[in-house]
Each structure stands twice: as C-alpha cells, then as structure tokens.
Amino acid sequence: MYTIKEIFTTLQGEGTHAGRASVFCRFTGCNLWSGLEKDRLEAICQFCDTDFVGYDGIGGGKFNSASELANTINEKWALMNKSVSNKYVVFTGGEPLLQLDTSLINALKLYQFEIAIETNGTIIPPPGIDWICVSPKDGSKLLLLQGDEIKYVVPQKQFSLNKTDIVKRLKRFEQMNFKHFYLQAMDSVNLKENLSLAITICKERPIWRLSTQQHKSLNLP
Numbered sequence: 588m589y590t591i592k593e594i595f596t597t598l599q600g601e602g603t604h605a606g607r608a609s610v611f612c613r614f615t616g617c618n619l620w621s622g623l624e625k626d627r628l629e630a631i632c633q634f635c636d637t638d639f640v641g642y643d644g645i646g647g648g649k650f651n652s653a654s655e656l657a658n659t660i661n662e663k664w665a666l667m668n669k670s671v672s673n674k675y676v677v678f679t680g681g682e683p684l685l686q687l688d689t690s691l692i693n694a695l696k697l698y699q700f701e702i703a704i705e706t707n708g709t710i711i712p713p714p715g716i717d718w719i720c721v722s723p724k725d726g727s728k729l730l731l732l733q734g735d736e737i738k739y740v741v742p743q744k745q746f747s748l749n750k751t752d753i754v755k756r757l758k759r760f761e762q763m764n765f766k767h768f769y770l771q772a773m774d775s776v777n778l779k780e781n782l783s784l785a786i787t788i789c790k791e792r793p794i795w796r797l798s799t800q801q802h803k804s805l806n807l808p
C-alpha cells in the first residue's frame with residue numbers, strides 16, 4: 588500500500604534537471620515533522636512549506652500495489668505527452684524513502700521511467716534510483732552520504748545562525764560523494780537576506796552553486 592498526497596505533471600524547478608518535464612509524485616508523511624502546525628516547534632525540521640498530510644491532493648490516494656501506482660504515473664505522463672523516451676518521475680514528499688521500494692522502482696522501469704528522488708538523507712534508498720537529490724536538515728542524522736546532488740538550504744536558523752556555522756557544515760558536505768553541490772536560500776520573509784547569504788557563500792566556495800526555485804517564479808505547481 589502506498590499513500591500519495593498528490594501526483595501532477597510540471598517542469599522540475601530546482602537543481603541540475605531544472606526545466607525538465609516531469610511527473611511529480613508526492614508521498615504522504617515525513618520522519619522529521621508530522622506536517623501538523625501544532626507540532627512544528629517540536630519538529631526536527633521546522634521550516635517546511637509543503638503540505639504532505641493526508642491523500643487529498645490532485646491525483647492523491649491510496650494505491651494497493653506498485654503496478655497500480657506505476658500505471659497511474661504513466662497515465663499522467665501520457666496526458667502530458669506521448670513520448671516514450673525521456674520519461675521522468677520525481678518522488679518527493681514528505682520523505683519519499685519511507686515508502687518508495689524495489690517493487691515500485693521495478694514497476695516504473697517497465698514503463699521506461701527515469702526515477703529521481705528528493706530526500707532528506709536520513710534513510711538509505713533501495714537500488715535502481717537514477718537521480719538522488721539529498722537535502723540535509725540540521726538536527727537530523729544524515730545517513731545518505733552520496734548521490735547525484737546535495738542541496739542545502741540556508742540558513743536553517745534554529746541551528747545555524749551565522750555564516751561561520753554554515754561553512755562548518757558545508758565543509759563536511761564537501762567531503763561527501765556528490766556530483767553537484769547546491770545552496771538554496773530559505774524561502775521566508777527574509778528571502779532577500781537569505782539569498783544574499785547564499786550568493787556570498789557560493790562566491791567564496793565555488794564548489795557550491797546557487798539553486799533557485801524556478802517553479803515559484805514561473806508559477807508552476
């Protein structure tokens with residue numbers, strides 16, 4: 588059984604695959620926050636701006652089998668275009684690795700999907716995922732120390748109040764086995780200041796590139 592908040596087609600808005608036609612499949616639930624406002628101040632991750640509670644979004648629901656979910660994802664893709672190549676599905680959440688398993692990966696491979704995940708890095712993924720984006724959260728135990736891209740949001744202010752603290756964390760990430768390193772400004776009332784901080788650090792530590800949330804400026808879902 589898979590519990591899905593929503594499934595929709597869009598262009599990927601962040602990271603190396605920004606601009607790429609994708610099916611987004613958002614799993615319900617996360618291991619770093621319940622998703623309920625009443626629990627936010629006690630949560631490990633307190634800055635989340637995503638609704639991953641329940642299964643009432645567009646295309647959401649409970650899916651009894653991997654083949655049923657894979658078929659639904661494939662239908663969403665086909666509604667967007669008829670291409671049988673470059674099929675791309677992004678699993679997000681919530682935390683996708685609470686539910687994404689080998690059965691679902693295999694079912695999607697039968698439809699020739701490339702499979703991407705956006706994970707907080709606290710769970711080791713099953714094999715067969717084509718693109719792994721890890722977004723570490725301060726205060727959680729990062730277990731996934733390799734992948735395709737790492738995307739760190741700055742500042743995660745309950746723990747990292749200044750640039751020195753942030754750079755200390757970045758130095759640790761820089762030792763890990765990722766192909767691409769991204770800094771993303773925390774989207775909040777302080778976005779301008781956060782962006783300026785991220786740009787300053789990218790200039791000083793050029794292994795890092797600025798990740799912008801293009802889907803927001805383009806008004807994509």
Ligand code: SF4
Pocket residue numbers: 617618619620632633634635636637639680681682707724
């Ligand atoms: S880890 Fe990701 S999905 Fe979970 S609460 Fe934090 S930002 Fe939201």
